[in-house]
Amino acid sequence: MDSGVAMGENKPGEHRLRTYVGVLAALATALVGSWVYLFGLTLDARLIVGTLILGSLVLLGDLYALRVSEQSAIGAWDIALMVAVVMVGPTWAALAAVPSAILVGGRSPLRTTYELAHSVVIVHLAGAVFSFVSGPVLLDGSAPPAAVLYGALLSGVVLTGASEAVSAATYKVKYERPFGETWQEVVQPYLLPDLVNVLTAAFGVLALVLYGPVAAVVTVAGAMCSQVLVYRSREQVEKIRELTDRLSSMEDALASSNTTFATMIIRDLGRRDGYTHRHAAATAVYAADLAREMRLEDSRAGRLRIAGLLHNIGLFGLPEEILFATGRPNSVAQARLTEHPVRGEQALAAVPEFGEVASWVRWHHERPDGRGYPDKLRGAWIPVEAKILAVAQAYAAMVLDGPSRPGMNPADARRELGGGVDTQFDGVVVRAFLRILDTESEGYRMADDHRFAFFSLENGGRLGFREGNDHGAVPR
Missing domain, CATH: 1.10.3210.10 (Hypothetical protein af1432)
Incomplete structure (x- = not known):
């Protein structure tokens, strides 16, 4: 996962940033500890295999994002992470995000810590919401499909909102950028893609529950391809409008x-x-x-x-x-x-x-x-x-x-x-x-x-x- 916030050296904000990442890491540790204390840590072969598969998808989502323009790309990272929260629970979903966090963090310990803490916080907040509906779907198949769908939608919204909030706070701490400016420049332009990602993950989970993994893969892949087509169509419309204006x-x-x-x-x-x-x-x-x-x-x-x-x-x-x-x-x-x-x-x-x-x-x-x-x-x-x-x-x-x-x-x-x-x-x-x-x-x-x-x-x-x-x- 790439939060979009550079963690390079920035002397005026370096001290504040280190403090912020430390607080975020402490919050992540507290969430993991609280979850394990309340719900325990279930060791099950299905959860381990599911975590390995979903972790691979998260990593591939960062490595092979679909480039739709010079400014934007569509990756499977957030979709896979939303699915992981629902299927294996937040703690195992956090483990699925570790390879991607290490990849994005590179050689910077501060950046790696930030990416890990970021992932842990958002998946546990999303998992807390889904826990009101069901336990991990791989273990608990008793919830009605409609309830699973609604729970996946709500947890996806929470995961996305929490991720944007953590990123906005990082911009504020590191660059002293006002939240209003971050909203206009970083969050608002991507609300529709974020919504589509939530819907893709939720219906992918529903297809998995009802029809099996093949249907889930087809659903998610089809939704992502649709996003690419929409982006590229919009880009072509903009180019045509620009050419028309120039010709006029x-x-x-x-x-x-x-x-x-x-x-x-x-x-x-x-x-x-x-x-x-x-x-x-x-x-x-x-x-x-x-x-x-x-x-x-x-x-x-x-x-x-x-x-x-x-x-x-x-x-x-x-x-x-x-x-x-x-x-x-x-x-x-x-x-x-x-x-x-x-x-x-x-x-x-x-x-x-x-x-x-x-x-x-x-x-x-x-x-x-x-x-x-x-x-x-x-x-x-x-x-x-x-x-x-x-x-x-x-x-x-x-x-x-x-x-x-x-x-x-x-x-x-x-x-x-x-x-x-x-x-x-x-x-x-x-x-x-x-x-x-x-x-x-x-x-x-x-x-x-x-x-x-x-x-x-x-x-x-x-x-x-x-x-x-x-x-x-x-x-x-």
């Missing part, structure tokens, strides 16, 4: 870097026409607020915000004479401009984190009446997120001053939206957006206050969002 962090970092890069492109276009970056910022704000107003999940509102910011990323790479032309574009220029949803989808789909966002960007110019582009989708075939983007970007385009025309006043823009209900725009989305506008300030309606600022690259090239009104995230 890496994906977030990658998505953030990709968003930053895409925002640099939008900002560059905006620097040249004075409009694209402001339109992207306004669309992002309106789309996120619409998502919250329509009770979409926060995660979808966040992705819609990104989609609003990047919905015109497909404009990048088009000739400047088309991008910055004044007046109405000719048919060739118009055809090139209508390619930008597809180009945007292709650019975003190359980033795994933007797969869903890419489809919304592709369809943000679709219309409920089927006259949109690029796929001429109708009504229910258009995702609600794409419908939200359509309303958000259209309203932003109406109220903002463009490269070649001034913006509308909010009242006219509202009428434009209302006039396009169920033809150009989805009616549910338009009505939700009008509710937002009714509760917001004039600056919000005109996309012209601090919430619509497109931050510089010194702030990461991204919109900064805060929790604002009841409609959700808005730029700060």
Whole structure:
């Protein structure tokens, strides 16, 4: 048995430790003497053979503990000792623990004395409890199996509790560690394994009484294997959770870097026409607020915000004479401009984190009446997120001053939206957006206050969002 408490030289606590081990040894001697005085020492071949077998199991339990992780192992020492108390009585059980105590103590007389005294104390306390039920089961088979089971359970609990108490006292004496700290760090994490060991020993004894030694061995071995599987399963779950967290962090970092890069492109276009970056910022704000107003999940509102910011990323790479032309574009220029949803989808789909966002960007110019582009989708075939983007970007385009025309006043823009209900725009989305506008300030309606600022690259090239009104995230 390994109590887990080092007995090496520790000058400040060495004197206290020697005194403590002496007191523990005196208590062990008193318990043995009292037991022999009260109950005598029965010499029986069955007890001797049982002690030899159980002593071998205790020793093997220390020598060949089953390693389940870098921090913990499952051994048969305590299980075998619990069984020994029930089968041969405490005095013989103490003798069964001697080889293990000598092994653990090594060349240190103090450590060996401690291990012996520790074992003697806990087995006699446990044996005192079991004596109320029956004598050693190898000699007295008159007790009902149920009584043996209950007695084994109680004696196992006492043995385990006494062992933890002796160890806690040792930590207090040697290291002056508070009992509360020992409980949290040494005892509490192992309460469940200790309980499983008690149950394993008790049912092993029951199997031995009812079905013989083979059934007992199968019961104990099966229980120990179950413990190993539980420990290793828990360890694998922890590893998977840790890997998932790390992967999520890496994906977030990658998505953030990709968003930053895409925002640099939008900002560059905006620097040249004075409009694209402001339109992207306004669309992002309106789309996120619409998502919250329509009770979409926060995660979808966040992705819609990104989609609003990047919905015109497909404009990048088009000739400047088309991008910055004044007046109405000719048919060739118009055809090139209508390619930008597809180009945007292709650019975003190359980033795994933007797969869903890419489809919304592709369809943000679709219309409920089927006259949109690029796929001429109708009504229910258009995702609600794409419908939200359509309303958000259209309203932003109406109220903002463009490269070649001034913006509308909010009242006219509202009428434009209302006039396009169920033809150009989805009616549910338009009505939700009008509710937002009714509760917001004039600056919000005109996309012209601090919430619509497109931050510089010194702030990461991204919109900064805060929790604002009841409609959700808005730029700060």
